Amino acid sequence: MAKARRYSGYSEEAVILLGKQIKLGRKQRQWSEVECAERAGISRATLQKIEKGNLSCAIGLVFEVAFLTGVPLFQSEPVSMGGKLDRVEDKIRLLPDRIRKRHKEVGDDF
Amino acid sequence: MAKARRYSGYSEEAVILLGKQIKLGRKQRQWSEVECAERAGISRATLQKIEKGNLSCAIGLVFEVAFLTGVPLFQSEPVSMGGKLDRVEDKIRLLPDRIRKRHKEVGDDF
DNA sequence: ACCTTATGGCTAATATAATAATCAATCTTA
DNA sequence: TAAGATTGATTATTATATTAGCCATAAGGT
Numbered sequence: 001m002a003k004a005r006r007y008s009g010y011s012e013e014a015v016i017l018l019g020k021q022i023k024l025g026r027k028q029r030q031w032s033e034v035e036c037a038e039r040a041g042i043s044r045a046t047l048q049k050i051e052k053g054n055l056s057c058a059i060g061l062v063f064e065v066a067f068l069t070g071v072p073l074f075q076s077e078p079v080s081m082g083g084k085l086d087r088v089e090d091k092i093r094l095l096p097d098r099i100r101k102r103h104k105e106v107g108d109d110f
Numbered sequence: 111m112a113k114a115r116r117y118s119g120y121s122e123e124a125v126i127l128l129g130k131q132i133k134l135g136r137k138q139r140q141w142s143e144v145e146c147a148e149r150a151g152i153s154r155a156t157l158q159k160i161e162k163g164n165l166s167c168a169i170g171l172v173f174e175v176a177f178l179t180g181v182p183l184f185q186s187e188p189v190s191m192g193g194k195l196d197r198v199e200d201k202i203r204l205l206p207d208r209i210r211k212r213h214k215e216v217g218d219d220f
Numbered sequence: 221a222c223c224t225t226a227t228g229g230c231t232a233a234t235a236t237a238a239t240a241a242t243c244a245a246t247c248t249t250a
Numbered sequence: 251t252a253a254g255a256t257t258g259a260t261t262a263t264t265a266t267a268t269t270a271g272c273c274a275t276a277a278g279g280t
Contacts, residue, residue, distance in 0.1 A: 049238090054237095055168065059166075
C-alpha cells in the first residue's frame with residue numbers, strides 16, 4: 001500500500017452522500033449495478049466505488065452516474081449534510097436489498 | 111492519444127461551473143495557484159485542471175479544493191446552470207487577472 | 221520602464237484509477 | 251425449496267491521472 005492522502009471530513013461526507021444518493025436513485029429506477037454501469041458506460045467495479053463514496057473516482061464519471069440516476073448536483077446549503085445522509089439511508093432501507101430485472105418490459109427506458 | 115470517452119453536456123457543464131467557482135473563490139482569497147495548491151496538498155498542474163473543469167480529476171481532490179475556496183457543494187435546483195456560469199464569469203472578470211502575494215500580512219489565514 | 225511573479229502550456233516519470241474476470245454469499249422469483 | 255440473478259469482494263492488466271520540472275508570456279508593483 002502507498003501512503004494514503006488526507007481529506008477533510010467535509011469532502012469525505014460530501015462524496016459519501018453523493019454515492020448514497022446515486023445508489024438510491026439507481027434502486028428507485030430498479031437498475032441493477034450491471035445495468036446502471038452499462039448505461040453510464042463504466043464498469044461495475046467503478047460504479048461500486050462511486051456508490052461507496054470512493055474519493056479517487058473521476059468526477060466526470062461520478063457526475064455522469066448522478067445525472068443518469070437523477071441526483072441533483074450542488075447544494076445551496078452546505079449544512080445539514082448529516083441529516084440528509086440519514087434520510088437517504090432510511091429510504092434505501094425501505095427498498096429491497098437486491099433488484100431483479102423485470103421479465104416484462106414496463107417502458108422505463110428514457 | 112486514446113479514444114476519448116463521451117460525457118453528457120450536463121456533467122461537462124457541472125464540472126466546468128464547479129471549476130469556475132473554485133477559481134473565483136481562490137481569487138477572492140487572493141491565493142495564487144501555487145499557494146492554493148499547497149494548501150490543498152496537490153500540484154499546481156492538478157489545480158489548473160480542476161479550475162478548467164477537467165472531467166477526469168479525482169472527485170476527492172476537486173471537493174477538497176472547493177471546500178478550501180468556500181464553494182458550496184450540491185445544488186437543489188439542477189436548472190439555471192448556464193446563468194450561474196455567466197454570473198461567475200462576470201465576477202471573475204471584475205478581479206485582477208493575476209494575483210500577487212501581499213508582502214505585509216493582513217491576517218486572512220483561517 | 222524595470223523586475224518580480226503568476227499564469228499557461230508542455231514533457232517525462234510514476235503512481236494509481238478503471239477494467240475484466242472470477243468467486244462466494246444471498247436474495248428474489250417461480 | 252430450487253434456480254437464477256444480484257451483490258460484495260478480490261485479482262491482474264491496462265489505461266491514465268498526478269506530479270515535478272521546465273519554458274515563455276504577461277501582468278502588477280515599485
